[in-house]
Ligand code: SF4
């Protein structure tokens with residue numbers, strides 16, 4: 001008999017964004033941190049009214065073969081001085097679904113570096129296990145042209161503005 005183990009977040013996790021912008025800043029990582037999938041490149045190019053190649057030239061570079069947004073010092077090139085996202089309607093999916101990324105759904109990660117960066121972790125709205133997993137799946141689906149790209153019913157970027 002095989003019983004699937006309940007994950008540690010089976011009773012859900014609380015999260016509400018305070019719009020602090022800290023997740024748009026590099027915290028000493030030695031890698032780029034805003035990766036762009038094909039559909040996100042298209043969306044951002046359209047947001048600026050640019051041809052795809054012009055957008056890539058102006059705002060991106062590559063890191064280990066992946067297209068990534070340029071940095072402005074220690075932060076995303078699209079974060080303004082008031083810590084607001086200047087491409088909010090076209091921001092990448094990883095920005096809409098943080099902190100419910102698959103790699104963050106490890107208790108030590110969640111209660112360690114994720115909570116340290118993000119003051120919204122552990123506060124406010126309750127996300128159920130099913131909602132959390134739907135958000136993590138949608139995050140990963142952005143790179144899969146065959147995946148259903150329909151947003152989950154409830155995800156961090158469905159209402160707040162950072
Ligand atoms: S997700 Fe967290 S770190 Fe990012 S802006 Fe919201 S509260 Fe701040």
Ligand code: SF4
Pocket residue numbers: 023024034076077078079080084085086087088091092095
């Ligand atoms: S695109 Fe916007 S939300 Fe995403 S990291 Fe940059 S400033 Fe933050």
